[in-house]
Amino acid sequence: MKLTAVWALFLAAVLSSCSTPKSVTYFQDIDTIVTEAQTKAASIKVQPEDKLMILVTSKDPEMSSIFNLSVASSRLGQVTHTYKRDGASLSANSTSDNMGYYTVNEAGNIEFPVLGSLHVAGMTRSELAGYIKGELAGRGLLKDAVVTIEYVNTGVNILGEVSSPGRYTINRDRLTILDALALAGDLTIQGQRENVLVIREENGKRSTYRLDLTNAQQVMNSPAYYLQQNDVVYVEPNSVRKRQTTVNGNNVLSASFWVSVASLLTSIAVLIVK
Numbered sequence: 569m570k571l572t573a574v575w576a577l578f579l580a581a582v583l584s585s586c587s588t589p590k591s592v593t594y595f596q597d598i599d600t601i602v603t604e605a606q607t608k609a610a611s612i613k614v615q616p617e618d619k620l621m622i623l624v625t626s627k628d629p630e631m632s633s634i635f636n637l638s639v640a641s642s643r644l645g646q647v648t649h650t651y652k653r654d655g656a657s658l659s660a661n662s663t664s665d666n667m668g669y670y671t672v673n674e675a676g677n678i679e680f681p682v683l684g685s686l687h688v689a690g691m692t693r694s695e696l697a698g699y700i701k702g703e704l705a706g707r708g709l710l711k712d713a714v715v716t717i718e719y720v721n722t723g724v725n726i727l728g729e730v731s732s733p734g735r736y737t738i739n740r741d742r743l744t745i746l747d748a749l750a751l752a753g754d755l756t757i758q759g760q761r762e763n764v765l766v767i768r769e770e771n772g773k774r775s776t777y778r779l780d781l782t783n784a785q786q787v788m789n790s791p792a793y794y795l796q797q798n799d800v801v802y803v804e805p806n807s808v809r810k811r812q813t814t815v816n817g818n819n820v821l822s823a824s825f826w827v828s829v830a831s832l833l834t835s836i837a838v839l840i841v842k
Contacts, residue, residue, distance in 0.1 A: 594761065595784035610794035611692040611741045612722060616676055618797070619720035620688075621669045622700070626710045635681050635704070635713075637668040669720045682709060693717045693741060724795050726752040728803035729759030743795045745779060745787065749803075755781075758809035766792035767800040 614620065624635040670678040676689025683703050688696050697715040704710040723737040731753025745766065755761060761781040768775045777792035787793060795801070 592757065592761065594781050595787075596782045598784045609742050610796070611694075612719070612738055612743065612797055614672060614676075614688050614691050614693075614696060615797060616672050616674050616689055618672045618722055619669045620672065620678070620696075621718040621720055622680075623716045623718075624700070624704070624710070625714045625716070626712050628710070631710060632713070635683075635710075637670075683707070693719075719797075722797040724748055724797065724799045724801060726801045726803075728801075729756045729805050729809065730754065730803055731756060738797060744793055745790075745795060745801065748795055748801055755803055758805050759803040760806045763804050765800075765802040765804065766795070767802070768792065768796060769798065770796065 622636075624632050626632045670680070672678055672688060675687075677685045677687050680686050680700070683700070686700070686703070688699075691699065697717050700715045701713050704713045704715075719738060721737070723735050724743065725735050726748055727733050730749065733752060736748065736751045745764070749755065762783075764779040764781060766777040766779065768777070775791075777790055779790055779792060780786050792799075
């Protein structure tokens with residue numbers, strides 16, 4: 569009888585150590601959520617230090633070329649365009665970094681050919697394209713301009729317990745936390761899904777958000793569901809992973825540990841029976 573009690577205690581300990589945590593599964597409440605209006609999608613907005621590639625095209629390629637940085641010339645940092653119109657010469661200088669893109673300065677401005685200083689911070693790509701097109705038409709420069717804008721250095725940083733941590737470039741107008749984690753190869757099994765941290769700096773202020781990936785409603789209603797450029801996403805390690813940083817931290821969960829325990833309990837049981 570005593571032997572049976574000892575073995576029952578041993579089996580209970582083993583089974584409790586091998587239980588599968590429910591926290592591994594995403595969106596555990598998804599079946600209980602009532603259909604509701606989708607949260608308004610937040611588009612990526614231009615910020616200081618962003619690098620933008622801006623291309624202007626129209627039915628008049630020669631006139632359009634005034635407003636486009638030459639890749640070869642822009643390596644020198646200064647681009648000069650000259651175009652003769654109605655007997656008069658129209659010249660424009662613009663300064664960029666290199667490879668034909670504009671850097672948004674600390675004031676949120678870029679220096680655009682002919683148009684001069686343009687305040688672009690806080691605009692989406694679509695808004696900025698419309699703004700430049702309107703300025704070109706309003707000043708009688710190009711009536712049929714098509715303005716295309718691409719981000720050069722815009723991205724988010726993903727750290728912690730993901731398969732491939734690092735900085736990922738944003739090549740779209742909207743990026744959700746799920747898109748970002750997918751880019752990084754998803755969380756590892758050691759990632760804590762209930763406490764994903766998003767750090768955001770906006771208008772000189774730093775904000776932090778905590779997301780519980782097991783709770784669909786909480787994630788999708790969070791201001792951090794749609795990421796902004798330069799957001800930092802940090803996936804905290806779970807308790808098992810944290811124990812691995814200590815000496816013999818996870819030995820209690822290893823097979824060799826329980827073999828040793830079984831051997832010890834068997835010896836104790838034999839002595840009790842005798």
